[in-house]
Amino acid sequence: SQQGEEDPQALSIQEGENATMNCSYKTSINNLQWYRQNSGRGLVHLILIRSNEREKHSGRLRVTLDTSKKSSSLLITASRAADTASYFCATHTNAGKSTFGDGTTLTVKP
């Protein structure tokens, strides 16, 4: 099974609300990244958090990492309809291999 597992599988919220997605993983990592995917095509990198970091911000995005629990969360504040997409976490080892989870499908209703 995939190393990264997102929770929930699907999330539906109203515009302006916050969206929180969680990711759990199993083995030691070098860093964890979150990606966004529209329309089932290419992914776009959102944010990277290293294993020695606990929290990182980028615009309306906030990512946390708890290596003791092997989990991460992605918070999108003040969501917009344009945030509707699938969001994936990806874990990366020192060997360079990356493993993606199954994703969370976010729907933001206008």
Add this chain to the structure above:
Amino acid sequence: GAGVSQSPSNKVTEKGKDVELRCDPISGHTALYWYRQSLGQGLEFLIYFQGNSAPDKSGLPSDRFSAERTGGSVSTLTIQRTQQEDSAVYLCASSLGTSGIEQYFGPGTRLTVT
């Protein structure tokens, strides 16, 4: 500069035929990844190239799948004797190096095996 490009964008093939999917990474990127994504699913790692090192083929699902990277640039993923379960979007990504540096994804090739 140009991003990662993949061709063809769509490929329909008959069961049993061989197919070749191409990926042109961003110039200067030493790492190249192939993934497979079935409808509504996450990304399944297939193979990883880093510079001149031997590729990590641990994700290839069967010996019908193979990949090459010529001259450290363009990569070709070949699927022999295609099966219906091979139908998926095949995504290629490149990055500057190892240790999980940000990956830049191509638009993917949608493969349909009839």
